[in-house]
Amino acid sequence: MRSKLRTGVCVKTRNSSLARIILFVSTLATISFVPACSSTENSPEEAASDALGVTTTSTPATLTASRLQPPSQDNDYTKTSGRPKVIFDPCTWIPDQPFAKLGLDPSARERGSDIVAEYTFLTCDVKNRDESLQMDSGNVTLDEVRQKYAGRTQDTTINGRKAILTSEKTGDNECSVDIETKAGYFGLTDILSTQGIGTGIKPCDRVTEMAETLEPYIGKDN
Helix, strand or coil: CCCEECCCCCCECCHHHHHHHHHHHCCCCCCEEEEECECCCCCCCHHHCCCCCCCCCCCCCCCCCHHHCCCCCCCHHHHCCCCCCCCCCHHHHCCHHHHHHCCCEEEEEECCEEEECCCEEEEEEEECCCEEEEEEEECCCHHHHHHHCCCCEEEEEECCEEEEEEECCCCCCEEEEEEECCCCEEEEEEEECHHHHHCCCCHHHHHHHHHHHHHHHHCCCC
């Protein structure tokens, strides 16, 4: 498999995040990877959002830090893919407050390894010392997830949206919830650190809480 790697001022890769996504694109002839860098800048609109009382919207506040911005989705691969563009970007559409309420460190927010090719995934990571939440917003459907992990998925709902729960997609001590969107799905994977394992945290319990807290930021039109 050939891959085209576009490098910038700095490159940060998140191997576990990329490993999950690459399962869907392993048969592609060419993949365009867009690594990004971390930033700790905050949204000017954060104080106005409350994760527990937020209503769905298609025009949410957007974090403006340049290194958090998603890549362009206009290239030769996306133009011929027949798949919709991914609108919801978890790294710029979700303010700090809901992450803090989940016990995660908003200042640790950073882009993962975005993929923009025949399939598109916009990625973001937020963590604390016990766990890492890895988020992927993509144009792969829930049916494709079911086929990939046949016999391992559990249908569920998150705030009324269809969703799938899958434990240990790519490794131990992790659990994923993929929430249906118009483009495809918004995936959340909670990965426990060695220290987190010792606390007795159960990733599948935590990831459902995370999904319910963050789902409203997708927006009703997405």
